[in-house]
Amino acid sequence: xxxxxxxxxxxxxxxxxxxxxxxxxxxxxxxxxxxxxxxxxxxxxxxxxxxxxxxxxxxxxxxxxxxxxxxxxxxxxxxxxxxxxxxxxxxxxxxxxxxxxxxxxxxxxxxxxxxxxxxxxxxxxxxxxxxxxxxxxxxxxxxxxxxxxxxxxxxxxxxxxxxxxxxxxxxxxxxxxxxxxxxxxxxxxxxxxxxxxxxxxxxxxxxxx
Amino acid sequence: xxxxxxxxxxxxxxxxxxxxxxxxxxxxxxxxxxxxxxxxxxxxxxxxxxxxxxxxxxxxxxxxxxxxxxxxxxxxxxxxxxxxxxxxxxxxxxxxxxxxxxxxxxxxxxxxxxxxxxxxxxxxxxxxxxxxxxxxxxxxxxxxxxxxxxxxxxxxxxxxxxxxxxxxxxxxxxxxxxxxxxxxxxxxxxxxxxxxxxxxxxxxxxxxxxxxxxxxxxxxxxxxxxxxxxxxxxxxxxxxxxxxxxx
Numbered sequence: 299x300x301x302x303x304x305x306x307x308x309x310x311x312x313x314x315x316x317x318x319x320x321x322x323x324x325x326x327x328x329x330x331x332x333x334x335x336x337x338x339x340x341x342x343x344x345x346x347x348x349x350x351x352x353x354x355x356x357x358x359x360x361x362x363x364x365x366x367x368x369x370x371x372x373x374x375x376x377x378x379x380x381x382x383x384x385x386x387x388x389x390x391x392x393x394x395x396x397x398x399x400x401x402x403x404x405x406x407x408x409x410x411x412x413x414x415x416x417x418x419x420x421x422x423x424x425x426x427x428x429x430x431x432x433x434x435x436x437x438x439x440x441x442x443x444x445x446x447x448x449x450x451x452x453x454x455x456x457x458x459x460x461x462x463x464x465x466x467x468x469x470x471x472x473x474x475x476x477x478x479x480x481x482x483x484x485x486x487x488x489x490x491x492x493x494x495x496x497x498x499x500x501x502x503x504x505x506x507x
Numbered sequence: 508x509x510x511x512x513x514x515x516x517x518x519x520x521x522x523x524x525x526x527x528x529x530x531x532x533x534x535x536x537x538x539x540x541x542x543x544x545x546x547x548x549x550x551x552x553x554x555x556x557x558x559x560x561x562x563x564x565x566x567x568x569x570x571x572x573x574x575x576x577x578x579x580x581x582x583x584x585x586x587x588x589x590x591x592x593x594x595x596x597x598x599x600x601x602x603x604x605x606x607x608x609x610x611x612x613x614x615x616x617x618x619x620x621x622x623x624x625x626x627x628x629x630x631x632x633x634x635x636x637x638x639x640x641x642x643x644x645x646x647x648x649x650x651x652x653x654x655x656x657x658x659x660x661x662x663x664x665x666x667x668x669x670x671x672x673x674x675x676x677x678x679x680x681x682x683x684x685x686x687x688x689x690x691x692x693x694x695x696x697x698x699x700x701x702x703x704x705x706x707x708x709x710x711x712x713x714x715x716x717x718x719x720x721x722x723x724x725x726x727x728x729x730x731x732x733x734x735x736x737x738x739x740x741x742x743x744x745x746x747x748x749x750x751x752x753x754x
């Protein structure tokens with residue numbers, strides 16, 4: 299589209315944000331285009347389902363549109379975006395958790411997403427596909443609390459500082475470290491138990507503590 | 508691909524595995540490991556969880572265009588459909604402001620006010636204490652009427668029908684306890700009345716993730732179970748600005 303490409307060509311991110319903040323919908327559309335993959339993937343890693351991640355992305359951008367006037371430019375926009383995304387994803391999981399507690403076990407057989415990865419032994423030299431790694435992660439991350447999972451995702455995949463994560467999830471740095479420690483311990487234990495074939499061969503089952 | 512070399516990454520690996528890297532260094536290592544199987548194998552030998560690092564690069568993998576089909580159309584539709592912040596509710600006479608369902612639930616509301624901040628320190632509400640304790644009856648009715656009405660509008664009617672009385676209205680943020688959340692504002696079931704100032708104070712903290720309404724008998728079924736309704740604030744955009752403008 300002409301409007302889109304001219305915006306992309308002429309505005310840097312700050313300018314896009316500034317214009318969107320003033321209510322410019324074309325600029326906001328551009329902002330959505332710039333940030334949607336990041337928002338989607340953070341949400342996806344926290345909730346583990348494609349359609350839910352897309353729904354959360356909708357909620358995130360609605361919230362961004364509504365709250366942009368409160369965004370303080372001296373802070374990193376991505377941190378602000380992570381805050382909104384993470385909190386909405388956590389809230390989403392809490393509501394899901396309440397619903398699931400009343401109904402049944404987690405749906406494990408969702409095609410393409412929750413299905414068990416193939417049990418064959420991965421060749422040590424074979425490069426695992428992202429999709430396969432994702433399936434293993436989705437299976438194991440179910441054992442984490444929503445808070446632990448979010449913190450793990452923000453640290454391990456987004457590379458955020460402990461301080462940033464503390465601000466995003468609304469707790470102390472020491473608490474974030476504690477959650478990280480717990481999350482890693484749970485994941486290592488479950489990886490060893492459920493997917494021993496993915497452990498590095500020469501390292502043996504005891505490594506990683 | 509990654510700008511960082513294998514040598515640079517190896518030099519940072521110990522600090523990375525000890526979780527001591529921060530900022531750009533951390534992000535560069537993650538980016539490199541995500542794209543470099545050889546270096547990743549070194550990391551995995553120390554910590555098997557590093558097998559998940561490639562997931563960090565998924566936001567750049569592309570090919571997800573189909574996912575965004577109709578996304579902007581849906582979003583922009585919802586932007587336009589947002590209700591004005593000054594609601595018509597505010598101009599209605601008190602009695603007419605409440606729908607039948609809302610009036611039924613509002614009648615059961617007792618009001619209380621708690622303000623809890625991180626660290627679990629329970630503070631008295633930082634609002635005009637006389638107003639908080641003894642508001643004009645009309646103001647109280649106005650506030651309750653507005654909030655309960657908006658909640659009732661947002662709630663599926665069947666939930667109200669099924670769930671009996673409303674026990675509590677809460678404005679909540681995440682807190683640091685395991686599954687916990689902090690009530691920035693909580694009204695219902697206790698002593699003090701709802702005040703505009705109290706709600707404003709809570710909303711100004713900007714970290715509210717949930718507006719929730721407790722319905723039903725908390726004593727028999729447990730509070731968590733009866734907390735059947737929650738809203739993100741953008742889905743449920745009531746706010747005190749609207750109230751002030753309406754006044």
